[in-house]
Amino acid sequence: MIVSPSVLSLNYADTKSQIEELNASGAQWMHFDVMDGHFVKNLTFGPDILKAFERISPLTKDVHIMVDDPQMIAGIFIDAGADIITFHEEALPDEKKIKDLSAKIRSHGIKAGLSVKPGTPVTELGRYLNDFDLFLIMSVEPGFGGQKFMTEAGTRIQQLKKMLQEDHSSALIEVDGGINAETGKLCAQAGADVLVAGSYVFKNDIRKAVQTLCQLQSSH
Numbered sequence: 001m002i003v004s005p006s007v008l009s010l011n012y013a014d015t016k017s018q019i020e021e022l023n024a025s026g027a028q029w030m031h032f033d034v035m036d037g038h039f040v041k042n043l044t045f046g047p048d049i050l051k052a053f054e055r056i057s058p059l060t061k062d063v064h065i066m067v068d069d070p071q072m073i074a075g076i077f078i079d080a081g082a083d084i085i086t087f088h089e090e091a092l093p094d095e096k097k098i099k100d101l102s103a104k105i106r107s108h109g110i111k112a113g114l115s116v117k118p119g120t121p122v123t124e125l126g127r128y129l130n131d132f133d134l135f136l137i138m139s140v141e142p143g144f145g146g147q148k149f150m151t152e153a154g155t156r157i158q159q160l161k162k163m164l165q166e167d168h169s170s171a172l173i174e175v176d177g178g179i180n181a182e183t184g185k186l187c188a189q190a191g192a193d194v195l196v197a198g199s200y201v202f203k204n205d206i207r208k209a210v211q212t213l214c215q216l217q218s219s220h
């Protein structure tokens with residue numbers, strides 16, 4: 001299992017040692033939640049923080065932009081060291097614009113992801129299955145860490161897995177929100193390839209929490 005700890009929940013009073021622990025934890029990715037205070041009622045970090053993390057962490061920078069203007073914000077993070085940029089289908093309700101933004105991100109050698117909020121049918125992703133490198137299923141309403149996992153995410157992951165297999169898409173399924181040992185297992189059994197975890201990792205022993213999730217096997 002690929003594990004992508006969300007630095008939204010990092011203890012910023014102790015940033016340097018938290019990042020050093022994260023680097024040593026066995027996590028492959030770092031999940032970087034960008035929020036603009038409009039698409040979600042929270043405001044987080046800009047490109048300079050990602051550039052700083054780029055200098056002190058070799059982990060794959062998995063940037064999740066929860067913003068009203070993904071075309072503009074993606075452009076900013078293309079130049080800030082992102083390895084993956086995932087934006088929300090709900091923020092760009094136009095098939096051509098969504099495909100064009102994916103192509104723009106990929107033209108810079110960066111992987112493109114598309115995310116849906118819990119209330120958006122997974123079938124909305126049907127026309128993009130071969131235009132993205134990953135799909136991000138939100139298992140909480142985006143905006144804050146520490147929320148409770150929404151159990152219907154299990155069936156949504158299975159539904160997406162089936163769609164990808166039928167379309168011969170090699171895109172990954174990433175799940176984000178309320179992930180811990182139990183909910184992570186449910187997601188792995190449903191077919192998730194990548195697990196995002198914020199509070200479960202940074203509110204506990206970082207290495208132990210990451211190892212627990214890393215050992216989960218994604219069912220194919």
Ligand code: DX5
Nearest residue numbers: 142143145146177178198199
């Ligand atoms: C929520 C963010 C998630 C969040 C996960 O809007 O997209 O990545 O940080 O935090 P936990 O794992 O605590 O639910």
Ligand code: ZN
Nearest residue numbers: 033064176196
């Ligand atoms: Zn996220």
